[in-house]
Amino acid sequence: MAKELIKGNTAVAEAALRAGLEAYFGYPITPQTELLEHLSARMPELGRPFVQAESELGAINMVYGAACTGKRVMTSSSSPGVSLMMEGLSYIAGTEIPAVLVDVVRGGPGLGNIAPAQGDYNQIVHGGGHGDYHMIVLAPASVQEAVDMTGLAFDLAEKYRYIVTILLDGSIGQMMEPAELPPMQPLKTDVPDWAVRGTNGGEKRVLTSINLDPPAQEVMNLRLMKRWQEIEQNEVRYKEYFLDDAEYVVVGFGTAGRIALSAVRAAREKGIKVGLLRPITVAPFPKDILEELTGKVKAFLVVEMNSGMMLEDVRLVVRGRKPVEFFGRMGGVVPFPDEILTEINQLVEGLLTTEGHPRDRWLARLEKTIG
Amino acid sequence: MVLTDTPAKLVYERPEALGTTVTHYCPGCTHGVAHRLVAEVLEEMSEVGNTIGVASVGCSVFAYNYFDFDFVEAAHGRAPAMATGIKRVLPDKTVFTYQGDGDLASIGMGEIVGAASRGELITVVFINNANYGMTGGQMAPTTLPGQKTTSSPTGRDVKRQGYPIQTAELLSTLEGSAYIVRRSLHNSREIRRAKKAIRTAFEVQKKGLGFALVELLSTCPTNWHLTPVEARDWIEERMMPVFPLGDYKISSAVADLKV
Amino acid sequence: MQKEVIISGFGGQGVLFIGKLLAYTGLDEDKEVTWIPSYGPEMRGGTANCTVVVSDEEIGSPFVKNPTAVIAMNLPSLDKYEDMVKPGGVLVVNASMVNRSVKRDDIKVVSIPANDIAEELGSTRSANMVMLGALLGNLELLSLDAVEKALEKHMPQRQQKFLEGNKQALRRGAAYEVSEPVMA
Numbered sequence: 001m002a003k004e005l006i007k008g009n010t011a012v013a014e015a016a017l018r019a020g021l022e023a024y025f026g027y028p029i030t031p032q033t034e035l036l037e038h039l040s041a042r043m044p045e046l047g048r049p050f051v052q053a054e055s056e057l058g059a060i061n062m063v064y065g066a067a068c069t070g071k072r073v074m075t076s077s078s079s080p081g082v083s084l085m086m087e088g089l090s091y092i093a094g095t096e097i098p099a100v101l102v103d104v105v106r107g108g109p110g111l112g113n114i115a116p117a118q119g120d121y122n123q124i125v126h127g128g129g130h131g132d133y134h135m136i137v138l139a140p141a142s143v144q145e146a147v148d149m150t151g152l153a154f155d156l157a158e159k160y161r162y163i164v165t166i167l168l169d170g171s172i173g174q175m176m177e178p179a180e181l182p183p184m185q186p187l188k189t190d191v192p193d194w195a196v197r198g199t200n201g202g203e204k205r206v207l208t209s210i211n212l213d214p215p216a217q218e219v220m221n222l223r224l225m226k227r228w229q230e231i232e233q234n235e236v237r238y239k240e241y242f243l244d245d246a247e248y249v250v251v252g253f254g255t256a257g258r259i260a261l262s263a264v265r266a267a268r269e270k271g272i273k274v275g276l277l278r279p280i281t282v283a284p285f286p287k288d289i290l291e292e293l294t295g296k297v298k299a300f301l302v303v304e305m306n307s308g309m310m311l312e313d314v315r316l317v318v319r320g321r322k323p324v325e326f327f328g329r330m331g332g333v334v335p336f337p338d339e340i341l342t343e344i345n346q347l348v349e350g351l352l353t354t355e356g357h358p359r360d361r362w363l364a365r366l367e368k369t370i371g
Numbered sequence: 372m373v374l375t376d377t378p379a380k381l382v383y384e385r386p387e388a389l390g391t392t393v394t395h396y397c398p399g400c401t402h403g404v405a406h407r408l409v410a411e412v413l414e415e416m417s418e419v420g421n422t423i424g425v426a427s428v429g430c431s432v433f434a435y436n437y438f439d440f441d442f443v444e445a446a447h448g449r450a451p452a453m454a455t456g457i458k459r460v461l462p463d464k465t466v467f468t469y470q471g472d473g474d475l476a477s478i479g480m481g482e483i484v485g486a487a488s489r490g491e492l493i494t495v496v497f498i499n500n501a502n503y504g505m506t507g508g509q510m511a512p513t514t515l516p517g518q519k520t521t522s523s524p525t526g527r528d529v530k531r532q533g534y535p536i537q538t539a540e541l542l543s544t545l546e547g548s549a550y551i552v553r554r555s556l557h558n559s560r561e562i563r564r565a566k567k568a569i570r571t572a573f574e575v576q577k578k579g580l581g582f583a584l585v586e587l588l589s590t591c592p593t594n595w596h597l598t599p600v601e602a603r604d605w606i607e608e609r610m611m612p613v614f615p616l617g618d619y620k621i622s623s624a625v626a627d628l629k630v
Numbered sequence: 631m632q633k634e635v636i637i638s639g640f641g642g643q644g645v646l647f648i649g650k651l652l653a654y655t656g657l658d659e660d661k662e663v664t665w666i667p668s669y670g671p672e673m674r675g676g677t678a679n680c681t682v683v684v685s686d687e688e689i690g691s692p693f694v695k696n697p698t699a700v701i702a703m704n705l706p707s708l709d710k711y712e713d714m715v716k717p718g719g720v721l722v723v724n725a726s727m728v729n730r731s732v733k734r735d736d737i738k739v740v741s742i743p744a745n746d747i748a749e750e751l752g753s754t755r756s757a758n759m760v761m762l763g764a765l766l767g768n769l770e771l772l773s774l775d776a777v778e779k780a781l782e783k784h785m786p787q788r789q790q791k792f793l794e795g796n797k798q799a800l801r802r803g804a805a806y807e808v809s810e811p812v813m814a
Binding site: 023052053055057059061062066069070073088197198199202204206225 | 423453456
Binding site for chain 1: 650653654657663664665666667687688691692693694695696717784800
């Protein structure tokens with residue numbers, strides 16, 4: 001199929017539909033709304049259910065119900081709406097059924113604003129909902145990658161009976177880029193052996209997240225964790241740029257990652273041996289490549305559109321063996337490449353340290369800039 | 372008295388759809404009656420194998436242990452949303468929620484109003500026993516003015532704690548509601564009427580006529596601190612004046628329905 | 631090779647549309663492109679802007695602080711973006727809507743009375759096309775021919791009746807002779 005110029009939100013909606021999305025439930029919120037709007041037209045055209053729910057609470061619980069039948073279902077929202085969905089996400093995780101969520105992150109906390117941000121990293125990657133669970137989190141950085149990750153999201157969700165979240169931000173949602181959409185897939189016809197479907201003479205199936213007996217609950221927890229280990233083994237994805245001879249490595253995901261690419265290229269033009277590691281799965285986190293780089297490079301710079309959330313995951317791998325610095329913009333402010341280039345220069349010229357916390361040093365620098 | 376060898380006539384039998392689980396409900400509680408009515412109706416309609424139930428959070432959180440067919444368990448208040456999800460992807464299945472008053476009329480008010488306003492083709496069995504049973508008898512949205520509960524120890528003061536929510540009346544104002552009635556489980560006559568209403572509510576779904584809800588006034592002797600017999604009287608004397616039995620919404624299509 | 635254009639004006643001046651037209655042309659010419667609008671409350675009534683990046687390789691940042699070129703459809707846009715144009719870059723100013731001269735002398739300034747030209751051609755609504763034409767005539771970005779083809783191909787059916795008028799506006803803009811002093 002030929003490439004077309006398409007907006008991120010619309011592209012994800014259409015890609016989901018073509019991946020065999022059987023029902024969509026959502027609630028309008030900027031900067032995610034085009035996704036819902038696109039499906040509000042396309043799903044009925046194809047005779048598939050589309051419901052604009054009464055709230056994000058309603059939407060995620062409709063997804064919960066529909067997912068219990070084994071159908072391919074999804075919802076989408078943006079940060080404040082996703083906060084409301086946390087209850088349902090925990091229940092879905094606790095019931096061990098597949099579902100797909102798209103979070104088009106905006107500036108926060110609170111009502112915040114509608115500009116692009118990455119401040120949902122912790123609530124998505126480290127669990128905003130209660131209890132012991134993980135979600136698989138895909139963080140594409142372009143419209144094409146978002147399209148590709150959408151199809152993958154359903155496959156992974158069903159393979160592991162896990163929730164898969166596609167972590168976007170307002171800019172990927174609103175940006176138009178050329179992308180090639182996948183061909184239309186036929187709808188699934190098989191009903192999984194765990195799904196409710198009406199017994200029709202067969203055995204009774206009950207899907208629930210309740211487990212009043214702690215040892216039995218723990219067995220379930222263990223099962224979830226074992227599956228997570230399997231996911232960590234098999235599903236790590238990342239993209240690397242100029243890493244072969246890199247002495248310095250920038251780590252950034254999604255939009256922050258691609259903005260960093262511009263800075264890395266500019267630094268390379270000046271002869272600085274710097275590379276970029278862009279995690280595509282932020283959960284599971286690409287620990288092995290980071291471990292390998294820790295042995296090879298002089299220092300890391302983590303770049304995010306938040307206060308340093310993935311930074312902690314990087315630090316857990318690097319464990320003080322190499323200096324890690326941080327640069328972030330928050331609240332919907334998007335960093336420009338030259339800001340990151342300045343940080344790279346400082347990394348190369350500055351006194352490298354493994355003492356203290358990179359966030360403290362960054363805050364001190366940031367205060368001077370935006371004071 | 373002459374004993375004949377005529378076999379005894381079976382007049383009462385456990386519906387197969389109800390399974391053999393021993394009850395965990397308190398003595399004198401009418402949840403069991405409501406369960407039985409649902410099971411009987413589904414059996415009479417030959418819908419047992421075609422039904423997916425949605426349990427809620429409250430005393431009936433384990434409703435799925437009693438019913439011998441597919442079930443899911445919703446988060447507190449979200450059963451109508453979950454039922455919506457199921458019904459929309461499996462429109463030929465019979466889908467119902469079984470919810471208490473705290474679940475439906477307090478934390479889940481948004482979900483039930485949303486479902487009713489959309490005219491979701493689901494059936495709702497709504498148990499109103501004027502308190503939060505599972506957590507030990509706190510004030511519910513349905514608690515009567517002056518009624519003592521563990522969180523209104525001097526009696527519900529409407530000035531501070533508001534008035535009871537009349538769910539059937541409220542939902543009957545919505546265009547998507549096809550069948551909204553209130554019945555009671557406090558005596559055999561009302562139980563028979565309740566069963567007929569439940570049957571109608573499922574028929575409404577089967578025929579695609581709209582959203583259907585049966586509110587059932589139900590006893591809670593334990594938290595009311597009454598004997599089972601006193602509890603039945605309490606429904607009649609105290610609850611029914613605030614929650615009058617009756618048909619609150621019968622759409623014209625439902626009025627034509629022969630059950 | 632990568633070039634970036636910021637297009638800015640009042641809502642309703644067709645700012646987002648000419649940005650998309652550039653992006654479509656880039657797509658048809660097998661370039662990498664990004665088009666990103668400012669979105670949200672400001673898109674209803676106030677100022678509107680979008681950033682278009684055209685490149686031969688995978689595009690990093692879709693946001694640009696110092697673009698190769700700026701199209702300023704009105705005075706607030708000129709005030710906001712004049713200082714940001716990359717030295718040696720191009721600034722196209724709608725002289726019909728701006729009552730001051732440009733201060734920068736290290737960039738190429740194309741000051742063009744786009745509204746007046748568009749009105750001459752029959753409708754002020756094509757002022758955006760005049761401005762885009764003026765950019766194409768002064769920056770090696772994408773060919774006028776390619777843009778016209780993209781216009782034909784991607785303009786919605788209901789707007790096809792404006793096709794000829796739009797092409798004319800593009801050409802008039804591209805042919806406009808710059809009268810202001812050119813870069814130092």
